[in-house]
Amino acid sequence: MQENYYWSDDYSAEFYITAAQCGFITTSMYKEEKLILLPEIQFEYALMKFDEIKISKKIRKLINENKYELKINQRTKEVYKKIINYHKDSWLNDEYINILNSINDKYNQVSNFKFYSVELIEKETNLLISGEIxxxxxxxxxxxxxFTNRDKKYNNCGKLQLVLLNYYLKDNGLKLWNLGHPQLQYKLDLGAKIYNRADFLKLWYENI
Structure with a gap:
């Protein structure tokens, strides 16, 4: 219970899925030009119950304008590219993407695991405005x-994507949303609550 980060040079889909099933969130880094996977079992987690979401007036207005739609697993390669461009020194890299692709090719929806590429699309232009994996x-x-589009025209579209994803997950029978590290304020503003590792793991194993 004193440690949080571990490392692995096992790039197999089986290892990635097993770590995820145990509650680890795996990122990556390069050390001496070699990819190292970094499974983390966090000390604290931001968890959300879908009925507890907080929606601002600005987001409700965007929803009512109906200019955007949420799609799942339709433009995955484009989502990867935009995430890498959005984050300086992104841990999402070609080798990590290869692991995710191997999961999609062979293991998606197997062993209780399903990959998501989440895509907020502007209806009029068909542009990918915001998204996540x-x-x-x-x-x-x-x-x-x-990622989200930094153009002023698309202010609050990142938050809109999260709210629409909340609706999608709830409608498809999910019970909890694990938003990972709780330090980013937008997660708490959205309605997430902070759980320590022990409480997180109790909820985790009750719902997987």
């Missing part, structure tokens, strides 16, 4: 990383 295990969805 994550996965479902049992009735829990875990967010990994995402």
């Amino acid at each position: 994550g996965y479902q295990i049992g009735t829990i969805y875990t967010s990994l990383t995402g």
Whole structure:
């Protein structure tokens, strides 16, 4: 219970899925030009119950304008590219993407694991405005990383994507949303609550 980060040079889909099933969120880094996977069992987690979401007036207005739609697993390669461009020194890299692709090719929806590419599309232009990647295990969805368009025209579209994803996950029978590290304020503003590791793991194993 004193440690949180571990490392592995096992790039197999089986290892990645097993770590995810145990509650680890795996990122990556390069050390001496070699990819190292970094499974983390966090000290604290931001968890959300879908009925507890907080929706601002600005987001309700965007929903009512009906200019955007949410799609799942339709433009995955484009989501990868935009995430890498959005984050400086992104841990999402070609080798990590290869692991995710191997899961999609062979293991998606097997062993209680389902990969998600989440895509907010502007209806008029068909542009991909905001998105993220994550996965479902049992009735829990875990967010990994995402992006949003920084153009002023698309202010609040990142938050809109999260709200529409909340509706989608709830409608598809999920029970909890694991937003990972609780330090980012937007997660708490959305309605997430902070759980320590022991309480997180109790909820985790009740819902996977």
